[in-house]
Amino acid sequence: MGFDVVIHNGTLVTVDRHMRVIENGWIGIEADVIRAVESGRPGTPPPGAGLTIDAAGGIVMPGLVNTHTHLPMSLFRGLADDLPLEEWLDDHIFPAEARFIRPDTVHWGTLLSCAELLLSGTTCCCGGYFHEDAVARAVAETGMRAVLAQGVIDFPAPGVPDPAQNIVHARVYAHKWKGGNPLITPSIFCHSPYTCSDDTLKAAKAEAEASGLLYQVHVAETRFERDQSLKERGMTPVARLDRLGLIDRRTLMAHCVWVDDADIDIIARRNGAVSHCPESNMKLASGSAPVAGMLKAGIRVSLGTDGCASNNNLDLFGEMDTAAKLHKLTTGNPTTLGAGSALSMATIDGARAIGLADRIGSLEIGKQADVIILEARAPHLTPLYHPESHIVYAACGADVRHVLVAGRQVVKNRRMLTLNVPEIMDRVNAIAREIRSNQ
Ligand SMILES: CSC[C@H]1O[C@@H](n2cnc3c(O)ncnc32)[C@H](O)[C@@H]1O
Numbered sequence: 001m002g003f004d005v006v007i008h009n010g011t012l013v014t015v016d017r018h019m020r021v022i023e024n025g026w027i028g029i030e031a032d033v034i035r036a037v038e039s040g041r042p043g044t045p046p047p048g049a050g051l052t053i054d055a056a057g058g059i060v061m062p063g064l065v066n067t068h069t070h071l072p073m074s075l076f077r078g079l080a081d082d083l084p085l086e087e088w089l090d091d092h093i094f095p096a097e098a099r100f101i102r103p104d105t106v107h108w109g110t111l112l113s114c115a116e117l118l119l120s121g122t123t124c125c126c127g128g129y130f131h132e133d134a135v136a137r138a139v140a141e142t143g144m145r146a147v148l149a150q151g152v153i154d155f156p157a158p159g160v161p162d163p164a165q166n167i168v169h170a171r172v173y174a175h176k177w178k179g180g181n182p183l184i185t186p187s188i189f190c191h192s193p194y195t196c197s198d199d200t201l202k203a204a205k206a207e208a209e210a211s212g213l214l215y216q217v218h219v220a221e222t223r224f225e226r227d228q229s230l231k232e233r234g235m236t237p238v239a240r241l242d243r244l245g246l247i248d249r250r251t252l253m254a255h256c257v258w259v260d261d262a263d264i265d266i267i268a269r270r271n272g273a274v275s276h277c278p279e280s281n282m283k284l285a286s287g288s289a290p291v292a293g294m295l296k297a298g299i300r301v302s303l304g305t306d307g308c309a310s311n312n313n314l315d316l317f318g319e320m321d322t323a324a325k326l327h328k329l330t331t332g333n334p335t336t337l338g339a340g341s342a343l344s345m346a347t348i349d350g351a352r353a354i355g356l357a358d359r360i361g362s363l364e365i366g367k368q369a370d371v372i373i374l375e376a377r378a379p380h381l382t383p384l385y386h387p388e389s390h391i392v393y394a395a396c397g398a399d400v401r402h403v404l405v406a407g408r409q410v411v412k413n414r415r416m417l418t419l420n421v422p423e424i425m426d427r428v429n430a431i432a433r434e435i436r437s438n439q
């Protein structure tokens with residue numbers, strides 16, 4: 001049998017049910033699908049592959065899944081740091097978006113983020129923004145996999161000057177992209193319970209459900225949001241969403257920092273999913289989500305970076321490291337969120353949270369060939385006792401050497417094959433000059 005791609009000689013970390021580590025393993029790929037995951041001495045894979053990648057000294061693992069980001073926000077990286085969420089959003093980000101977010105700027109910001117994501121080993125991302133059609137068209141150029149949502153908010157937003165039209169915009173976008181590109185799944189993103197009315201929250205969910213799409217929303221990010229909800233509505237943000245019937249297996253809630261035991265119980269019973277964004281939550285001093293309690297309750301907890309303006313990078317290796325350490329600190333227990341759990345959150349649990357676990361998230365026969373290879377011959381990765389330990393606690397995005405999405409190589413020897421990165425950086429720098437000179 002000839003494969004289109006064979007990756008051999010590497011240490012495989014499958015992140016399947018058994019979290020297998022296969023030394024000197026190889027995988028065979030036919031078109032976009034993994035057809036073999038085997039152990040074997042170097043040189044034993046069947047000959048005849050169109051492309052053979054020698055992963056000697058490398059760790060071969062599933063591509064990472066970032067379940068919460070806003071791709072075009074790389075345009076605002078470092079624009080407004082060291083602020084609490086409300087001031088960051090109301091005084092800096094929303095005004096900047098109103099002035100500078102257009103289809104052309106969204107295009108270049110999205111390409112920049114995709115380059116950063118792919119070069120650091122993320123093969124699938126999920127999130128939403130405005131002018132999402134331009135986002136999706138840009139992502140399609142990169143060869144990356146993504147769940148991309150049109151944003152819905154009850155204020156005039158970029159591309160949606162009349163908020164009464166926000167659901168219509170989301171519908172048109174979702175219908176255009178549903179089934180159009182195998183790597184891109186449309187979705188709908190309600191900004192938050194504090195910026196959307198009950199009617200808007202419900203209408204967006206109905207629209208998503210009508211097409212079987214993921215419904216995304218920022219929830220309970222700050223103490224201020226939780227307290228305001230309690231004061232004005234007599235219930236927590238999670239309880240409100242639940243009262244409206246909006247939490248189910250196709251609901252992905254970003255943050256969930258200020259959730260109590262009753263909220264956790266609701267999310268678990270309704271089978272909602274959470275995107276945990278520890279670095280953004282730390283930087284905005286929002287707090288630490290009770291991830292240990294969520295996992296104990298059986299909630300699908302995944303990992304996100306949030307946008308580049310609150311992180312300020314898209315490196316999910318760093319996010320795994322931060323998450324694993326943060327929850328040891330907050331629980332006072334070093335066994336909380338071990339390396340294997342953090343790795344699962346960034347791969348198979350991310351896939352579960354966005355409804356793609358039948359296709360991605362692990363190296364398994366029949367799954368899509370979204371595969372990354374880390375270069376482990378480096379001082380900071382030597383010696384190598386437990387690969388999952390290195391992946392979480394020692395490696396970083398810059399260690400990623402090769403990346404395949406759906407069997408297509410998009411990064412080779414740390415270089416993007418699908419994008420002209422110097423040109424993208426030039427274009428983003430030009431947009432940044434426009435932003436700086438008009439602030
Ligand atoms: C419809 S989502 C896009 C919208 O959300 C804003 N945003 C980005 N990060 C956060 C965050 O952590 N909390 C709340 N809102 C956020 C972004 O600037 C867009 O306006």
Ligand SMILES: [Zn+2]
Pocket residue numbers: 068069070218254306307
């Ligand atoms: Zn966000």
